Amino acid sequence: MAAVALRRGVKVVVAPFEAWRVPDDPFDLVVCAQAWHWVDQAVGPTVAADALRPGGRLALFSNGYQEVSLRDELDAVYREHAPQIVTKTFVLGRPGFTLTQAHAAPIEACGRFGLVEERSFRWERIYSREEWLDQLPTHSDHRTLREDELSTLLDHVGAVLDANGGTLTIGHTTDVLLAVRS
Numbered sequence: 001m002a003a004v005a006l007r008r009g010v011k012v013v014v015a016p017f018e019a020w021r022v023p024d025d026p027f028d029l030v031v032c033a034q035a036w037h038w039v040d041q042a043v044g045p046t047v048a049a050d051a052l053r054p055g056g057r058l059a060l061f062s063n064g065y066q067e068v069s070l071r072d073e074l075d076a077v078y079r080e081h082a083p084q085i086v087t088k089t090f091v092l093g094r095p096g097f098t099l100t101q102a103h104a105a106p107i108e109a110c111g112r113f114g115l116v117e118e119r120s121f122r123w124e125r126i127y128s129r130e131e132w133l134d135q136l137p138t139h140s141d142h143r144t145l146r147e148d149e150l151s152t153l154l155d156h157v158g159a160v161l162d163a164n165g166g167t168l169t170i171g172h173t174t175d176v177l178l179a180v181r182s
Contacts, residue, residue: 017039017044017047018044022047022051023051028056028057030056030057030059031059031060032058032060032061034061034062034063036060036103041106042106045107045109045110045113046110048107049110049113052181053181056180057180058178060103061174063175064090064173065091065171066122066172067169067170068091068093070164074157074160077153077156078153081152081153081156082145082149085144089141089142090139091136099118099177107177113182115179117177118176118177118178119175120173120176121173122171122172123171127167128166128167129158129161132157137150
């Protein structure tokens with residue numbers, strides 16, 4: 001991402017967020033999409049507050065899977081070929097922590113933000129077989145599988161999609177957690 005931004009003329013600082021040197025001129029907005037869980041919760045909210053002007057906003061985004069059209073058939077494939085991730089993988093619509101549950105307490109505890117607010121937006125997407133199989137290996141739980149396990153799993157997921165018209169419909173949510181710097 002940094003390389004793409006640099007090619008487009010955007011100034012980039014590559015550093016762990018917790019060690020990033022906050023500039024003198026504060027920002028109006030700090031945004032983190034799909035990654036705040038990697039930030040040290042004891043340090044991250046304070047760094048975000050330091051980076052924001054009073055009234056600036058911290059916005060955390062997360063996408064989730066709510067409804068999976070072939071859930072039962074895919075669940076059977078995961079139980080047989082990837083039992084170590086079947087109960088926790090989000091790609092089957094397994095519930096996870098909300099952004100509020102995961103991150104509100106540390107943000108509020110740093111004492112530099114007002115109340116935290118969460119909003120959810122539901123949407124749906126139909127994935128082709130190729131699109132779905134291309135994105136599955138990007139999930140961290142799938143990346144923990146051995147190469148042969150992942151290959152076998154993808155073959156069987158692909159077979160389920162092939163037997164059902166070659167597509168998969170997913171009901172998504174995009175959640176945003178907002179906190180205003182006091």
